[in-house]
Amino acid sequence: EAQVTQNPRYLITVTGKKLTVTCSQNMNHEYMSWYRQDPGLGLRQIYYSMNVEVTDKGDVPEGYKVSRKEKRNFPLILESPSPNQTSLYFCASTGTSGRGHSGELFFGEGSRLTVL
């Protein structure tokens, strides 16, 4: 079954304690991205990756890091989480055509993070 898997689905942590949210897709997609969703603000892109070892900032990258060492995995790293990073996080992936990214996004089920 084609899917995007995120872990953990729920996490409560404390300020400053490094954490990683993993994302894995089994569709051999080149493009992967991370979003955060907050009430009234919609989905905002944190980072995206066009392929292995190619990553770029989205609209709200501050406080986050990513890496793309393998095609299927795109972890989101919070080196020193703060309460303003409490949010619902989604990972997504899509294949790319010769004309660039234009395909449907496949989303994970989300990771609800609370930073105390």
Add this chain to the structure above:
Amino acid sequence: SQKIEQNSEALNIQEGKTATLTCNYTNYSPAYLQWYRQDPGRGPVFLLLIRENEKEKRKERLKVTFDTTLKQSLFHITASQPADSATYLCVTPGSARQLTFGSGTQLTVLP
């Protein structure tokens, strides 16, 4: 940068009626526009994509239009059902291969 405005945060309609949701973009005409459905606590699910050279796209009870003059896309659900109740998101490509999401319209279909 591209901005998207979806007409209202919430829309209530009676079962069987046609729901019409609006997505307006502010800057350049995007090469395409996508619509997604999101249920509470779940990831968005792709519904339809319409390209700039297409006026209309249909899929079962769904119809999307794209008017580059008005800088607007309309999303219609005909013969709406309570199961259509969800938040619907409009998405366009922004600059540098980013994607810009609207904040969504929460549709409630009343039985």
